Amino acid sequence: MTHERESPHPEQPGAELAALLRRWWEGTGGAFDGRRPTQQALAARLGIDQTTLSRYLNPKHTSTAPPGIVEALHAHLRAPASELDRARSLSRAALEWNSRQRAVCPGPADRTTSGSTGPDGASTAGVSTRPAGRGPRFRRARPFLALAVTAAVSFAAGLYADGGLVPAGQAGTGSGQRGAAGAGASARTDQADRADRTDRASEEWPLLYMDKNAVDRYAWGRALQYLLKEHGYDVRADGRFEETTHEAVMDFQEKHQLQADGKVGNHTWPELLEQVAPGDTGPAVRAVQDLLNNVGLGATAVSGHFTAATAEDLKLFQRTHGLPVTGRTDRATWLALLVNQRPPVGSPDYQRPENRSPVPPT
Incomplete structure (x- = not known):
């Protein structure tokens, strides 16, 4: 029998979201009639672990399911179309509420460790010290x-x-x-x-350089390569920092009176940045979209066109990280996007052969 469970935090948007998602799941059928997917099977379809899904669907806790997961659940569970907009709104509100709570009462997971300073003035520690899906908050x-x-x-x-x-x-x-x-x-x-x-x-930008033992930087590497493409360099945005990317970085550094060492850190990233806004197109827009796609707030389409949907995703990121909510990039937003990347796990869905985007990524 489908029923609502009372949340211990009814005033929080995450409580209402958890109850709604639970109702969607239970509404697919009985536990033994074969119509309701198990949470294990549903988590596999969504590409997340079962423990995370269980938290999203548990009305005894506040849900922080990001908009991308909410939309995927809505599609997989064939929930009423009339409830999707409400679920999206609750998701964004829950993420904002959770961000405000972390800002007021930061826990151990919100703290980063200091490290030594590497080449190009960039810190070599503290970039990815929190669990997957919760990058370190913007530290300024x-x-x-x-x-x-x-x-x-x-x-x-x-x-x-x-x-x-x-x-x-x-x-x-x-x-x-x-x-x-x-x-x-x-x-x-x-x-x-x-x-x-x-x-x-005091800014700490990620440090990237060619290393035969760690050539795959994925999201950071792709952002670098897209920005190099924006500056006219013919590199492939595959996240692999190899010879072609190394040579392009050195050439860029020479032209901008930087130390030409092929290392991208505190001095090189700011010179590469391009400010983009709704209506813009090009590789720099892809860089923003790709970074948004990997911060754990839900899928962002990587098309190279700065659409209204991209602006909304960027505003959500800015709100949840205490930045001015403009829907366009600035130096602080670029830095926060780079610092808050989830650990690299491979190429994103839109670059995989079985799920190519309508517009090629490079």
């Missing part, structure tokens, strides 16, 4: 906090000058007050610039 809170404190102090200093408390000899003169205000504005600009430089100096 301290610089942003410093910037906020600096701005607040500078703003107070500006008010102090504007209120007429200016050095002796300037009181009562409009030009003196304007001069003090101008000096305050200049100081605020200089402080903001210094804070921004400090913020960027």
Whole structure:
């Protein structure tokens, strides 16, 4: 008999999502009539492990099933078409709620370990220290906090000058007050610039280089290759950092006055970046889509066309990682996408021969 189970957290969107997904599964038929798939079989169809699926379908817990999994469950279980939009909305809301909770009360899994600094100024540790499907959160809170404190102090200093408390000899003169205000504005600009430089100096970009023992970087490697293609280099976006990619990187570094060592890290990634937005096309768009496809929030179509669906997926990623929700890329979004990649497991579905995308990936 199909029935709803009361969740211990009814106010959370994940609780309603778990009850809805459970109802879809139970609604396919009885446990022994052969119509309802076992959770093991269903997990295999979805490409996830059974434990993860069980958490998604358990009304006693809050579900964090990403939109891609929700859509796949809807299709496999032949759930009512009228309930799909509601399920998508609950999925996004649950992921956002879960992200806010991690930000307020980070657990051990949310912390990363520090490591040594490798070639090109990139950290060689702390990139993939959390379980699959939960990459480390974007780690720039301290610089942003410093910037906020600096701005607040500078703003107070500006008010102090504007209120007429200016050095002796300037009181009562409009030009003196304007001069003090101008000096305050200049100081605020200089402080903001210094804070921004400090913020960027603390960035830890993934380090990629040719290594005969580890040529497969997959998502990171494909992003690099797509960006190289955007800059006119004829490389194949297969994620394998081999000789052709190495030579393209060195040529790019020489042309941009970087150390031409073939290593892609803190100094080379920022030069490669291209800002993309809805309506754009090309390899850089593929790079964004491929990275989104591998952050655990659900499947993103890798087409090279920045569609409305791509924008929505990017907004969801930005919301769940505390970034400005713009639906377009900037430096912070690129960095967060790269840092939060799940461990490489091979080529993505759209690159496999049995499931080619309508537009070839390279």
